[in-house]
Amino acid sequence: MFRAKVYFYIIKKRINRNGDCPIYCRITFQNERASFSTSLKVKKGKWNRQRQQVNETSELDSAINNKLEQIKSHIYFHHSHLLDQGNVFSVEHIKAAFINKGVVKTLISLIEDHNNSMQRQIGITFSKGTLKNYRTLLKHVSRFLIRKYNKNLSLKSVDPAFIYRFEDYLLEETKCHQNGAMKVLQNLQKIFNMGIQRGHIEKSPFDRFKFRFQKTYRGHLTDTELNRFADVRLEDSTLKCIQSMFLFSCYTGLCYIDSYNLHPKQILEENGTLWVKTNREKTGNISNIPILQAAKKYIVTNYNEDRVFKPLTNQCVNRGLKEIATRANIDKHITFHLARHTFGTTITLSNDVPIESVSKMMGHSKIRTTQIYAKVLDKKVESDMDKLNKKLYQKDDSNNR
DSSP: OOOOEEEEEEOGGGOOTTSEEEEEEEEEETTEEEEEEEEEEEEGGGEETTTTEEOOSSHHHHHHHHHHHHHHHHHHHHHHHHHHHTOOOOHHHHHHHHTTSOSOOBHHHHHHHHHHHHHHTBTTTBOHHHHHHHHHHHHHHHHHHHHHTSSOOBGGGOOHHHHHHHHHHHHHHSSOOHHHHHHHHHHHHHHHHHHHHTTSOSSOTTTTOOOOOOOOOOOOOOHHHHHHHHHOOOOOHHHHHHHHHHHHHHHHOOOHHHHHTOOGGGEEEETTEEEEEEEOTTTOOEEEEEOOHHHHHHHHTTOOSSOSSOOOOHHHHHHHHHHHHHHTTOOSOOOTHHHHHHIIIIIIGGGTOOHHHHHHHTTOSSHHHHHHHHHHHHHHHHHHHHHHHHHHHHHHHHHTO
16 A cells, blocks of 8 residues: 655745745645645745755744644554555545544445435435435446546545546446436436535536437337237236236326335225325325226225235236236337336327326326327327328329329
């Protein structure tokens, strides 16, 4: 392990009216530097740059030199103490330990502070899924620091170049696709914003960073595919439950976690109409959905005292959905979230339900989120009209022969 180097110097540009210049200390460790004022001053002409001390002609000069030696000694002491602890540290840690401001805030420690705070607010302000995303962020950042830097970094040492290197790492060395990498970076940006709010840093390294999301197509089942999926006859009780849970979501828009947690008390009858009334696990937004007749039969077969549906993991459900889709001759990548997309397109917007009502039922915070489903329908309209145009052209062409 390299030993920290200590260097004293004066700043001539800050000379005061009495001809005194401030003495600064610079610590160098692993090619990084950290400087601070010693609060000592010396006449410009009395400073010995080569020896890094005052040319002694008085007791005051001797006292200043003794103080500089004490500073150097204390810095080496704190450096040795940090080495004995066995933790990865930077030059900022050495500086912080010396000036008694505690351990400098690092990138990892800030993410950990954020996640610990979020953990205490699960079920109140945040969902378990959101916390999981930030734990994934911590995992990615930790592995990146070890691989590229072999040490932790102070917040102040994280610059825009770090962000671009981290982006490259996510895209090239992890399983993140483009949009997945952008979401990880968005979460990291929020961490730095928190650092600014808490006074750890003054500026975010994301200030000029541009997020580049790729446009994606949100798939859904058509009416025909939905009917084929529902018509599959199953003997296995788990697959039956998966089929019912998925179809119920197609007609209500509930996501997996909200379907998983759905309790009989959340299904209420008001003025002859059966409702699902729940708070979305992901956002906490209230979601009140009238239950369509087509969805009611999927409640009856699974209704019990604790849950509406059998508690199955997301992985188990998605495996079952692929098997059912294969039997139904549906050639699409099916996951449980496809049911929510089907509700937003095939069930509601395609049947002229106003987008404002759809947005409210789906528990969206912003209506522009719901507008994504409307864009999917625009593509469908464009495709259908293109087919019609070709059909009319062929008909007109045959009449002219």
